[in-house]
Amino acid sequence: MSEEKNKPIKKDDSEGSGHISRRDFLKDAGLAVGAPALGSIAVSTEASAQAKANASAAKGASASAAQPAAELVPVELTVNGGKYRYMVEPHWTLRQLLRDEVGFTSPKDWCGGLGACGSCTVIMNGRPVLSCLTLACECGGAVIETAEGIAKAKHPIIQAYINNNAFQCGYCTPGFVCTAKALLDKNPDPTEADVRDALGGNLCRCATYQRHPPAVLEAAASLKQKA
Amino acid sequence: MKTLKKFAHVNAKTVDEAASLLRSGHAAVLSGGTDLLGTLRFEVLPTYPEVLVNLKTIPGMDYIREEGGMLKIGALTRLEDIAKKELIQKKYTALAEGAHRTATPHIREMGTIAGNICQLNRCWYFRNPDNRFNCIRKGGKMCYAMAGDNRYHSIFGAVKMCLAVNPSDTAPALVALNAKIKTNKRLIEAENFWDMVVPGSTILAADEIVTEIQIPTPAAGCKSAFIKFAIRKSIDFPIVNCAAMIGNGNARICLNAVYNKPYRALKAEELIKGKIDEDTADAAGAAAVATAKALPGDRNKWKIPIAKTMVKRAILACA
Numbered sequence: 428m429s430e431e432k433n434k435p436i437k438k439d440d441s442e443g444s445g446h447i448s449r450r451d452f453l454k455d456a457g458l459a460v461g462a463p464a465l466g467s468i469a470v471s472t473e474a475s476a477q478a479k480a481n482a483s484a485a486k487g488a489s490a491s492a493a494q495p496a497a498e499l500v501p502v503e504l505t506v507n508g509g510k511y512r513y514m515v516e517p518h519w520t521l522r523q524l525l526r527d528e529v530g531f532t533s534p535k536d537w538c539g540g541l542g543a544c545g546s547c548t549v550i551m552n553g554r555p556v557l558s559c560l561t562l563a564c565e566c567g568g569a570v571i572e573t574a575e576g577i578a579k580a581k582h583p584i585i586q587a588y589i590n591n592n593a594f595q596c597g598y599c600t601p602g603f604v605c606t607a608k609a610l611l612d613k614n615p616d617p618t619e620a621d622v623r624d625a626l627g628g629n630l631c632r633c634a635t636y637q638r639h640p641p642a643v644l645e646a647a648a649s650l651k652q653k654a
Numbered sequence: 655m656k657t658l659k660k661f662a663h664v665n666a667k668t669v670d671e672a673a674s675l676l677r678s679g680h681a682a683v684l685s686g687g688t689d690l691l692g693t694l695r696f697e698v699l700p701t702y703p704e705v706l707v708n709l710k711t712i713p714g715m716d717y718i719r720e721e722g723g724m725l726k727i728g729a730l731t732r733l734e735d736i737a738k739k740e741l742i743q744k745k746y747t748a749l750a751e752g753a754h755r756t757a758t759p760h761i762r763e764m765g766t767i768a769g770n771i772c773q774l775n776r777c778w779y780f781r782n783p784d785n786r787f788n789c790i791r792k793g794g795k796m797c798y799a800m801a802g803d804n805r806y807h808s809i810f811g812a813v814k815m816c817l818a819v820n821p822s823d824t825a826p827a828l829v830a831l832n833a834k835i836k837t838n839k840r841l842i843e844a845e846n847f848w849d850m851v852v853p854g855s856t857i858l859a860a861d862e863i864v865t866e867i868q869i870p871t872p873a874a875g876c877k878s879a880f881i882k883f884a885i886r887k888s889i890d891f892p893i894v895n896c897a898a899m900i901g902n903g904n905a906r907i908c909l910n911a912v913y914n915k916p917y918r919a920l921k922a923e924e925l926i927k928g929k930i931d932e933d934t935a936d937a938a939g940a941a942a943v944a945t946a947k948a949l950p951g952d953r954n955k956w957k958i959p960i961a962k963t964m965v966k967r968a969i970l971a972c973a
Binding site (some may be wrong): 432434480498500516517518519520522523536539540541545548554555556557559560561562565585620624625626628630 | 655657658659660661663664665684686688692695696708710734757758759760761763764849857878887888971
């Protein structure tokens with residue numbers, strides 16, 4: 428997945444919370460070790476991407492309109508409130524872009540990209556969508572929210588999930604949280620049946636299913652209290 | 655996760671532009687993408703498209719409105735929007751329910767009605783990753799399900815030797831509601847829309863694109879319903895589903911996931927034109943599966959009583 432690395436043109440620092448997570452620590456430690464090598468790679472990928480873009484532009488001019496050449500697509504999107512601009516390959520998925528380029532690793536992969544598990548759910552323009560079945564190049568102008576953003580905004584769904592122990596290993600939790608938040612955004616007063624229906628596309632291998640509806644209902648109640 | 659192989663991506667601005675791109679060959683239509691991208695990722699088909707033609711950028715294809723005595727639904731209308739629309743829930747109940755029971759909430763938020771009716775058929779040999787079985791549906795010589803494990807396959811025989819079933823939940827509803835499907839070339843009766851064409855599931859030409867679904871407003875006194883049997887309440891494709899519209903001395907009943915295309919239960923329709931009660935519904939269910947036959951080995955025999963019950967329940971839900 429990482430063989431075609433892309434360089435972000437601009438990246439807003441939207442994570443300046445000062446809090447260091449285990450993942451950040453490992454990432455930074457890895458970066459420090461590999462820094463000299465990475466510097467040169469980054470230059471060469473930039474050069475090759477540029478060369479590729481030029482080549483495909485030249486090809487595009489000569490090829491007929493019916494067979495456009497593959498080229499990098501500029502995409503500007505908002506993720507968790509931060510604005511990002513990337514050049515993406517047409518076959519990249521949104522999940523790939525979020526994890527490998529932007530650095531939000533909450534969209535997980537379980538079913539392998541079939542759309543059968545809901546682990547990679549993100550909220551895109553208000554709809555809970557599967558980032559593994561969404562092409563990154565179609566996300567221009569999209570407003571995306573991942574579990575990181577929901578946690579950072581201190582949405583009551585997070586505390587409700589903790590209070591209700593609605594997870595065991597936690598791998599599926601980001602997907603559940605995104606789906607639940609999208610439901611609460613649309614329907615602040617859901618019934619238990621609504622919750623079960625909305626979470627119907629998320630699988631949990633630890634089988635914590637019974638704990639999700641009370642957690643979401645608790646979040647709905649505390650949202651109402653706040654309002 | 656298996657990554658997608660490279661392809662070019664074009665945002666179409668008009669249906670004509672999309673059609674001309676498709677005419678060039680080696681191109682595939684992309685709307686919701688929930689079926690297509692999985693098929694590409696797992697390289698289910700022997701060929702891989704060079705270009706994906708994105709239809710979502712064509713303006714004015716996402717709408718639900720009633721006009722001229724019919725309901726018109728734009729091809730790019732998402733399934734969740736159809737399922738949640740009160741007008742459809744009230745007057746075109748079978749369609750709202752069919753859309754609601756499709757796949758998962760996420761896929762309904764992404765998938766479109768046109769994509770749902772144009773999705774490829776399901777068969778675990780046909781859909782096996784890396785094109786492992788070059789079956790009749792891919793232009794090969796044999797159907798692996800005929801001799802293999804066919805527990806989910808057709809109970810009404812093969813079409814052009816293929817036993818794969820059409821998995822759409824909205825398709826039987828559209829047939830029951832007597833819908834028409836409008837493309838950039840013609841208007842097709844829903845009943846005639848599907849066929850076994852390698853590797854597709856519809857009669858559409860390579861450069862033909864669904865633009866609108868048209869459903870005549872049911873007469874007063876008509877009721878419609880949709881019933882689905884699947885292993886899980888959410889996520890799963892149907893083992894058998896059934897949609898019915900009954901009233902004013904007319905009945906239209908359509909099963910799906912039992913045959914290569916949505917299967918209209920004509921014999922059941924004959925029986926139910928009078929009054930509906932437990933006995934007539936039971937008899938109609940039996941009539942619907944009278945010609946059903948398990949495949950050699952009886953692995954899919956269990957689907958027959960389920961199909962019978964689905965017909966019965968769909969009828970009773972219209973009472």
